[in-house]
Amino acid sequence: MDVLHFLFGVFGNATALFLFLAPTITFKRIIRSKSTEQFSGIPYVMTLLNCLLSAWYGLPFVSKNNILVSTINGAGAVIETIYVVVFIIYAAKKEKGKILGLLTLVLAIFTGVALVSLCALHGNARKLFCGCAAAIFSIIMYGSPLSIMRTVIKTKSVEYMPFFLSLFVFLCGTSWFVYGLLGRDPFVAVPNGVGCGLGAIQLILYFIYRDNKGEAKKPISAPSLEMGPGKNPPREAVGRTSVDDFSVHVTFFAASSLITC
Numbered sequence: 001m002d003v004l005h006f007l008f009g010v011f012g013n014a015t016a017l018f019l020f021l022a023p024t025i026t027f028k029r030i031i032r033s034k035s036t037e038q039f040s041g042i043p044y045v046m047t048l049l050n051c052l053l054s055a056w057y058g059l060p061f062v063s064k065n066n067i068l069v070s071t072i073n074g075a076g077a078v079i080e081t082i083y084v085v086v087f088i089i090y091a092a093k094k095e096k097g098k099i100l101g102l103l104t105l106v107l108a109i110f111t112g113v114a115l116v117s118l119c120a121l122h123g124n125a126r127k128l129f130c131g132c133a134a135a136i137f138s139i140i141m142y143g144s145p146l147s148i149m150r151t152v153i154k155t156k157s158v159e160y161m162p163f164f165l166s167l168f169v170f171l172c173g174t175s176w177f178v179y180g181l182l183g184r185d186p187f188v189a190v191p192n193g194v195g196c197g198l199g200a201i202q203l204i205l206y207f208i209y210r211d212n213k214g215e216a217k218k219p220i221s222a223p224s225l226e227m228g229p230g231k232n233p234p235r236e237a238v239g240r241t242s243v244d245d246f247s248v249h250v251t252f253f254a255a256s257s258l259i260t261c
Contacts, residue, residue: 005182008175009068015172020076022165027083030090041087041099044080046137049106051076053134056114057187063127065183131187138191149205158209166206170199 023044030036051073056062058069084103088096113133117126152161173195180189 005065005179006068008179008182012172012175012179013068013072015168015175016072017075018168019165019172020079023083027086030086034090036087036091036095039087041084041091041095042102044083044087045099045102045106046140048077048080048084048103049110050134050137051080052106052110053113053130053137056110056117057127057130057134061126062117062130063185063187066185066188068179069188127187131185135187135191139194149202152205152209156209157212158206161202161206163206163210166199166202170196170203173197173199 026039030039055070055073055077058066058071058073060067063069084099088099088103091099113130117130121129148161152158173192176192177189177196180186180192
């Protein structure tokens with residue numbers, strides 16, 4: 001049982017790392033153009049909060065036998081911090097102020113959770129408090145691709161839902177779901193069970209509409225996996241497969257999801 005628990009945790013680390021690194025394609029473009037264009041920075045900041053809370057929950061003095069939860073979310077927090085810093089550097093003044101404000105709020109929330117859990121709570125109460133905080137944000141992150149699935153059904157096209165990212169969402173959610181079950185930890189099992197189910201639905205949709213990829217009429221304002229929902233993609237982005245916000249929405253996590261607690 002302990003060996004299986006460890007193996008599923010390692011596999012979960014690997015799949016989650018893939019989801020965390022998926023947005024590097026977008027950030028290469030941002031650095032080259034020295035502009036964030038119409039990309040949204042909000043998912044990266046929120047994913048950072050999810051990673052911080054999940055990494056905190058996995059520490060031994062909060063929950064036992066969950067160090068693998070901390071390792072991947074610690075790595076995810078570093079990666080998301082880099083994304084946020086790059087985004088702030090190249091964002092327009094108005095957008096920069098908005099992201100800085102949101103980042104301040106995120107850090108304040110995490111600091112508050114950490115201080116309360118350290119100073120006011122002990123034992124199971126500490127685990128319950130931190131686990132609930134991490135699980136709530138993980139479920140929110142896993143639920144974000146619902147808008148993408150709605151677009152796929154509406155357009156009958158999977159252009160905005162790349163197969164391999166959908167596959168890794170499913171594999172990541174499944175591995176952490178089993179990890180949580182083996183470790184008898186509902187704060188890991190429940191949100192990742194949700195992620196596993198949503199990943200399975202994405203794969204089903206992909207196989208239903210896979211023959212229509214790129215053929216259906218694509219609405220300009222469709223919430224592509226690269227743009228934030230409701231934003232119009234730049235002209236050069238129309239008609240090509242996008243991969244950005246999909247990864248951050250599920251990490252958030254996947255990937256994501258994020259992805260852990």
